[in-house]
Amino acid sequence: AQKITQTQPGMFVQEKEAVTLDCTYDTSDPSYGLFWYKQPSSGEMIFLIYQGSYDQQNATEGRYSLNFQKARKSANLVISASQLGDSAMYFCATLTGGFKTIFGAGTRLFVKA
Amino acid sequence: KAGVTQTPRYLIKTRGQQVTLSCSPISGHRSVSWYQQTPGQGLQFLFEYFSETQRNKGNFPGRFSGRQFSNSRSEMNVSTLELGDSALYLCASSERGATPLNEQFFGPGTRLTVL
Numbered sequence: 001a002q003k004i005t006q007t008q009p010g011m012f013v014q015e016k017e018a019v020t021l022d023c024t025y026d027t028s029d030p031s032y033g034l035f036w037y038k039q040p041s042s043g044e045m046i047f048l049i050y051q052g053s054y055d056q057q058n059a060t061e062g063r064y065s066l067n068f069q070k071a072r073k074s075a076n077l078v079i080s081a082s083q084l085g086d087s088a089m090y091f092c093a094t095l096t097g098g099f100k101t102i103f104g105a106g107t108r109l110f111v112k113a
Numbered sequence: 114k115a116g117v118t119q120t121p122r123y124l125i126k127t128r129g130q131q132v133t134l135s136c137s138p139i140s141g142h143r144s145v146s147w148y149q150q151t152p153g154q155g156l157q158f159l160f161e162y163f164s165e166t167q168r169n170k171g172n173f174p175g176r177f178s179g180r181q182f183s184n185s186r187s188e189m190n191v192s193t194l195e196l197g198d199s200a201l202y203l204c205a206s207s208e209r210g211a212t213p214l215n216e217q218f219f220g221p222g223t224r225l226t227v228l
Contacts, residue, residue, distance in 0.1 A: 033215075043201055044220075099163070101205075106156075
């Protein structure tokens, strides 16, 4: 069965610094996708970044980059130049050919001014 | 392009009642997935529909059901509500055409409170 592990329940980062949110996954499917979502206190899930299992390069979207290490089964999210508006819950998720998305428990990020 | 919409946004029901939640995907998206989010269990997958067919479902009792219409709009129904059904119900849509590995876009959710 697929599983996502996020070991950091909460993280603090100083404004303008970079932060890495950890995510490890477990799947037996050879083809899968890895996603990161942001959920502010309003509750809406915001798609941030996607990495396909066959993608050779790490995905980047603006200040977000995904550090994909396939052998280690890790897909860490790196946020550069943190902003106060980055304070939110962050979820790592995986989607496989079974059309089922599994989410991790999430990491709450606090950005300090 | 309009985003995913969910109605109603908030709902209060009592135990034993049933409820129907609605989700309209982004235009052109044929896949709709439903999730339940609670503080204790986190985000859990309920089911996924593509072109009116349920392709996968999570580990929820039969009280939870869903369907998808020909215009890709989807509804989920919960019968005989229990207190533990209080949650944020999120709907997400994606293209999911030739590959399942497309990103999903979420709606704002329906917050259900069962009294």
